[in-house]
Amino acid sequence: MADTMKCIVKARPEPDGLEMQERSIPRPSHGKVLIKVQTAAICGTDLHIFNWDHWSRERVHVPRIIGHEFAGKVVETGPDVEHLKVGDYVTGEGHLTCGFCRNCRMGDGHVCENWRGIGYDVDGCFAEYIVHPELNTWLNDETLPPHVAAIQDPLGNAIHTVFAADCIGNDVAVFGLGPVGLLAVAVLKAIGAARIFAIDWDNHYRMDIAGRLGAHHVIAASEKNAVDYVMERTSGKGLDVVLEVSGSPEALQDGLRCLRMAGDLVLIGTSNKTVSLDITNDVVFRAINIHGITGRRLWHTWYKMKGLLASGNLEVEPIITHRLPFDDFHKGFELMQAARCGKVVLEL
Amino acid sequence: MADTMKCIVKARPEPDGLEMQERSIPRPSHGKVLIKVQTAAICGTDLHIFNWDHWSRERVHVPRIIGHEFAGKVVETGPDVEHLKVGDYVTGEGHLTCGFCRNCRMGDGHVCENWRGIGYDVDGCFAEYIVHPELNTWLNDETLPPHVAAIQDPLGNAIHTVFAADCIGNDVAVFGLGPVGLLAVAVLKAIGAARIFAIDWDNHYRMDIAGRLGAHHVIAASEKNAVDYVMERTSGKGLDVVLEVSGSPEALQDGLRCLRMAGDLVLIGTSNKTVSLDITNDVVFRAINIHGITGRRLWHTWYKMKGLLASGNLEVEPIITHRLPFDDFHKGFELMQAARCGKVVLEL
């Protein structure tokens, strides 16, 4: 093993500001493992850091190795590591959690009181090697292809979102067909949603993928009124579940209007705008449930994901539209910026 | 049995507009029973009708016998009534439901697609007799006092609200100490909420009742900042559950801020205003669940209520502040208008 490794560093506090650098390979301390990264995927969060938006400027200190979606092999184990061994094929959960706070102990580790995110709070996985805590590491099935294993973070987001409500045999809409939205469509198909309404504002590239994944209806909201479309096809009663993945306040409001009485609105999309809601008429009198979703449930989401991947029902390949050499990372960011892609995976 | 009965009629489309009138006693048709009303309670909805507000003007056609909270005895059964008999001590669920739509069939009858409310859509229970469908009628325990049996509609609202989240052994705030808010405090006490924070804007009459019911903290939000108060007492982590019963947009916003990560906000209070929310930061990133509550679950709420009343743990007497003769109904409305009461029960 060499002493140094290549890694993608947010080097300068400005748009782009990314550089491929050479750094010392870190060593695993107590309870940690060293992982040789095989694949890594670019997240919307990485794009925020690339664009150096408000959130990034507040949260990220340069220089920082970015990236939090990956898969690789354990190559060294630190002291007291008991469950993992050299050679294990793993993916790191990108939210480092404390394991002790109420949320961790109650299955709400996705909102651990002390969590830090790799790739922004601490160094990340866009690197040949990463040190990761054993308790935050997931053992992959040997048969899972590395480019699929790399996207378990957003796939987990989608699974967390879908399982926040009862979607099986129910009519469900997905608002927003970015990578997480598309993955949600794939999950809905895998578990037998009755009718899947895949809705995007105008991205026909991604709408085509939704159709290939088995969405029963694919709608460009810029071209037709999504609420009217849904209501016509549900005898005016509305959907059982709406998954809001876009972050658009208008989509949220439309999604609420698309719901049947006692339906569920699941929110994972984010925005920097406030939303005005007629809570009394749209939520209280209609007995609506709203669920805020972030991250992945530890470890319910991961076990569900493992099982769905094993089932053969879950088809994610059409969503991994690009597999690029590690050195071509700038091309990956351009594709993400242009929204002309599903998931973009870097291969090391 | 006489041929006619006394009843309180919204006779004129104007504020107050209530009259005690004499009408023919109705007869029970197929699947219905005739009930001699023993007790009836005044609801906030009745006060809306009294005040002839926007909702009332849209919904209620005069003349209409008002009232929907009551208890009484079956005195006659219509054809094909199979489960009730003359002499049964009953309370009518005030939402008449169809029993056939998806919502009724799935346990969501509180939002039946075809529901009508007695006392505003059809004639109500502020009358010596009422005809009610057998399938919408509840058999009371013989030992339940009639003045308590009369308030099962709002008590059911409170139970529905409390059981929408996991309140047992958890820290819970109630925002708004009207009758339903006070009943929620009593229910929380009965089931072992860890700490109950009872919060009203400034109604000390009702805050005193909350204290007597066992609320651990009673707060006048007009006098101290409720969010700060709660945060200080929860080590800055916030509450497990907030029940918003006031309808105030500010209370809703404060309630959301009082919640811990992954907490539950339960909404039964109503308002004619929209609410502006920072959904991304306050709901999505904090993994909050919001539940809109209306009516009573058919019949989960009623069975829970029956059991809690039987347990001996549920103390509602301090909330029934006034028991008035039927003829003194105007005094009851005045008390409600002044908010110088808990529940007001009319006795026939």
Add this chain to the structure above:
Amino acid sequence: MADTMKCIVKARPEPDGLEMQERSIPRPSHGKVLIKVQTAAICGTDLHIFNWDHWSRERVHVPRIIGHEFAGKVVETGPDVEHLKVGDYVTGEGHLTCGFCRNCRMGDGHVCENWRGIGYDVDGCFAEYIVHPELNTWLNDETLPPHVAAIQDPLGNAIHTVFAADCIGNDVAVFGLGPVGLLAVAVLKAIGAARIFAIDWDNHYRMDIAGRLGAHHVIAASEKNAVDYVMERTSGKGLDVVLEVSGSPEALQDGLRCLRMAGDLVLIGTSNKTVSLDITNDVVFRAINIHGITGRRLWHTWYKMKGLLASGNLEVEPIITHRLPFDDFHKGFELMQAARCGKVVLEL
């Protein structure tokens, strides 16, 4: 419409004892509809009556029109029928429930305190016409083929069984590949069970169908040890869920041994034998949950079924192995007796 109809009557209290007879067409009374039967399916219960076993002799009074699985069209509505109309394409829930008892009101109508079964307690559906209560009737999607609509009773049994535990993305075994067991395999496939282990004693005809439905492992328990087989493929940890559909005490014991810690054993198979269990070691110390299943949940099961049939994921055609003219019913019973079939549907 003619005055009389053909119907299959258990005419004599003896094995077989079935006759095609001519009877007057019944008229729908209050709240009931008259349905022209298009398709009907033979259930294991019908085979019990055919064989005139202990249960049948205790429960069924001859003469009795048998049969409880069917689909057809409403041709007449009785007084006060509000939700169904002539021409509606329907299936009757075979358990007539009261709608008033605790169980009906709490979503446990499958164990209604007053239920009676069509085709054994009252006249059934192996007839050109049947009168059925509106509230016990289900409106089918127009696109559902009648031979599929006829098997919703056993498909509902399978769905009720599968949804009694969390099977999605989990490893699940089905013990017993009769029609309900095969339908359970199809449902498990539709909702993304991780690995499906389909186990029968020795019926290779039905094991072949399980394979075609997508079971990941198909096992003849007479040829290899099912517990060992499962344990080898689960690293010695066992399955998440076992569905026991055979009724065999040995299968139940094996199923329990196949489970992981905190797993779920779902029981729908029946037997006239008692079962000896090491409750302490096999249930208490292993934190196992056991669920007794009978009938279909009203109406959760039916809505789930409707949605899964709409999804396109649920493939039941390979299980409907025989479609016979009504007059050939004896051939149907022979196939069932020989266990050389999946579901047998009679077409009128």
Add this chain to the structure above:
Amino acid sequence: MADTMKCIVKARPEPDGLEMQERSIPRPSHGKVLIKVQTAAICGTDLHIFNWDHWSRERVHVPRIIGHEFAGKVVETGPDVEHLKVGDYVTGEGHLTCGFCRNCRMGDGHVCENWRGIGYDVDGCFAEYIVHPELNTWLNDETLPPHVAAIQDPLGNAIHTVFAADCIGNDVAVFGLGPVGLLAVAVLKAIGAARIFAIDWDNHYRMDIAGRLGAHHVIAASEKNAVDYVMERTSGKGLDVVLEVSGSPEALQDGLRCLRMAGDLVLIGTSNKTVSLDITNDVVFRAINIHGITGRRLWHTWYKMKGLLASGNLEVEPIITHRLPFDDFHKGFELMQAARCGKVVLEL
């Protein structure tokens, strides 16, 4: 701090075989804390070891410091301990869990694949000091009296048992009034069970405690038929929930017969006998759910316990019948042996 400590050691592989010994005080290694024990309670498991029964002979290697129920103060922290500090008032969860296996990660840590019990697999808490892993340690409220904090293991068993089914506002029986059974009665009272039926074979000492805790009915099964008694008081319908804490096969069978349709049977009692059950008639056709319970859910049970203790509703003092000096431990074992006690707490 001294170098040595007093501790109760199972010194000889024979009945009793307990000795107070002097040993070196252990030091906390990585991720562990040293706790000065203030109070410890004697469990039925300790009595098994005292009696040197079959289970003990198979499981326990002498010499072994016994005991697993305790409370105390952190007096030293090992390396990398992050959440606890010297002076913290704590109780150790007696099941040491791995935190990595499927069960730990899914909230089923009570059946961790790698668990070891303090006081039998490793040295326990009947000692002046104990080393315990931080991640298995619980921070007590400062206001909780140490003799109450010491019994959180069995109180947690009771809470785990009660919360395995919906007991609030429901009719519940407890079979077996040993310490865990009595604690279950106290929990049922705290959360508003409708009617609590406390049933023991013949221990009137413990039945008296059940009555003082608020059980609505207290029954000696040796004197009257418990099933008949329950059925008479439930209109022949039976109970919503039965908690079987005795381990007696006959109590389990009676408990099953006491249940209503769709009721829940929760099993925590253990026995070395098999049980014969009519699964078809008593479980399948009656839609019964059976739940095997062991240990405490990590950490749902502990948070529920913390909240119920804070609520003021949970009264456990009447169950702590004896508080003895540490040196009088033999007297404690005699009381346990004679079943003339509730919980026996040793004070150091």
